[in-house]
Amino acid sequence: AGDVSAGKAKSAVCATCHGADGIAIMPVYPNLAGQNAEYLESALKAYRDKQRQGGMAAIMQMQATNLSDEDIANLAAYYASLN
């Protein structure tokens, strides 16, 4: 499983849209607080691998493009830990 504190450190740019507490600043973005880590990993990898288009996917593809599997596991663990 990912490292929550490493995920928190990595999450600064994510907070811009998903909120400092994982509650999105606009309703077109998903809340991430308390989401399942395994799902978050799957979604981030789908963005990274350009398997997700539509909606805000273009923004997320850019955000995810440089994330390593470890970054993704850490971010997922961090957001899953918020409630």
Next chain:
Amino acid sequence: AGDVSAGKAKSAVCATCHGADGIAIMPVYPNLAGQNAEYLESALKAYRDKQRQGGMAAIMQMQATNLSDEDIANLAAYYASLN
């Protein structure tokens, strides 16, 4: 905005994976309870329009393929109303 009770009526099949209360039965599926309705609409349309691949997208494409815009708005309103 969608109709929560119509969304609840439509959500029976969704509950199979996303849980009767919007908390997923397995961590590879997302929790939907309290998610932003606007995001949920965007995601469901992306599945319906086959813009999302990767992860469990294949299952969701099948589920979303016959949903009307009205169904999608109602389901989104219903899940956003759960907390």
